[in-house]
Amino acid sequence: xxxxxxxxxxxxxxxxxxxxxxxxxxxxxxxxxxxxxxxxxxxxxxxxxxxxxxxxxxxxxxxxxxxxxxxxxxxxxxxxxxxxxxxxxxxxxxxxxxxx
Amino acid sequence: xxxxxxxxxxxxxxxxxxxxxxxxxxxxxxxxxxxxxxxxxxxxxxxxxxxxxxxxxxxxxxxxxxxxxxxxxxxxxxxxxxxxxxxxxxxxxxxxxxxxxxxxxxxxxxxxxxxxxxxxxxxxxxxxxxxxxxxxxxxxxxxxxxxxxxxxxxxxxxxxx
Numbered sequence: 001x002x003x004x005x006x007x008x009x010x011x012x013x014x015x016x017x018x019x020x021x022x023x024x025x026x027x028x029x030x031x032x033x034x035x036x037x038x039x040x041x042x043x044x045x046x047x048x049x050x051x052x053x054x055x056x057x058x059x060x061x062x063x064x065x066x067x068x069x070x071x072x073x074x075x076x077x078x079x080x081x082x083x084x085x086x087x088x089x090x091x092x093x094x095x096x097x098x099x100x
Numbered sequence: 101x102x103x104x105x106x107x108x109x110x111x112x113x114x115x116x117x118x119x120x121x122x123x124x125x126x127x128x129x130x131x132x133x134x135x136x137x138x139x140x141x142x143x144x145x146x147x148x149x150x151x152x153x154x155x156x157x158x159x160x161x162x163x164x165x166x167x168x169x170x171x172x173x174x175x176x177x178x179x180x181x182x183x184x185x186x187x188x189x190x191x192x193x194x195x196x197x198x199x200x201x202x203x204x205x206x207x208x209x210x211x212x213x214x215x216x217x218x219x220x221x222x223x224x225x226x227x228x229x230x231x232x233x234x235x236x237x238x239x240x241x242x243x244x245x246x247x248x249x250x251x252x253x254x255x256x257x258x259x260x261x
Contacts, residue, residue, distance in 0.1 A: 044103040056111055063115035067122030075128050078135040079147065083237050086140035090162070090169065091215055093176060093208055093245055 148230040157225045165218045172211045179204040215242055 045052060088094045130146035141162075145155050183200035186193070219238050223231035 041103045041106065045107065052107060052111075056114075059111055059115045060118050063119035064122045067119035067124075068126045071123045071126035075126075075131060078128070078131050079143075079237070081135055082131070082140055082143035082147070083241060085138060086144065087238060087241055089140055090165070090218065091211070091242065091245065093172075093211055 148226050148234055150226065150230075154225050158222050161218065161221055161225070165214075168214060172207070172214060176204065176207050176211065179207050212242060212245070 128146070131143060134140075134142040134146060141155075141159070144150065144158065150158065179200070183197070183204055186196055186200050216239070219235065219242065223235050225231075226234055
């Protein structure tokens with residue numbers, strides 16, 4: 001029993017692996033790492049689909065409402081300016097003030 | 101962390117694009133252009149959807165109204181000058197001062213009545229919906245001239261007859 005174990009130890013000690021040199025090994029490793037990164041982002045999105053979907057709906061709604069509100073505020077302000085300008089042209093009371 | 105930031109950035113960019121699109125869809129480029137040019141007639145044309153016939157008719161109404169506007173303007177000016185002169189030279193004569201003020205207020209009331217009639221004529225040329233909107237915009241300012249229009253005139257520097 002001990003003799004066979006000793007033999008196995010000797011064989012293992014003498015055993016050497018000499019793989020052939022691969023010049024593309026490093027590039028292949030980095031390529032695999034890169035592919036793994038891309039897959040991870042999509043995996044990340046898949047894993048958090050519900051949370052990001054809610055965030056997207058809320059963010060897009062706020063952005064849409066804000067854009068619309070800004071535009072309407074500007075339209076109202078410009079309209080107010082033009083009403084005053086128009087009435088100044090029409091209203092003799094305004095003309096009298098301007099001529100003073 | 102990198103994925104979170106990347107996703108946030110994407111979400112932010114998409115939200116900015118949506119916000120810009122909604123702003124663009126709800127803005128009124130022709131109105132803004134009229135404001136930049138200070139062209140009240142261009143504003144009237146674009147904001148109340150006037151066609152060529154309506155626009156020409158409103159221009160004609162304005163031209164017909166202009167002489168009476170000038171006449172009212174001259175009379176109000178004279179009344180203001182008379183009142184101010186009276187205040188300077190004879191400040192103690194309260195009866196004369198009240199009479200001068202009453203004359204001025206009567207002229208202003210006549211003027212308000214004339215301009216109100218004019219804007220109703222203008223509104224009648226527009227489509228019913230646009231005419232209603234036009235009256236809703238201008239009538240309160242005509243009625244409340246001293247508070248709504250007169251303060252803005254301090255910024256005006258030129259006469260526009």
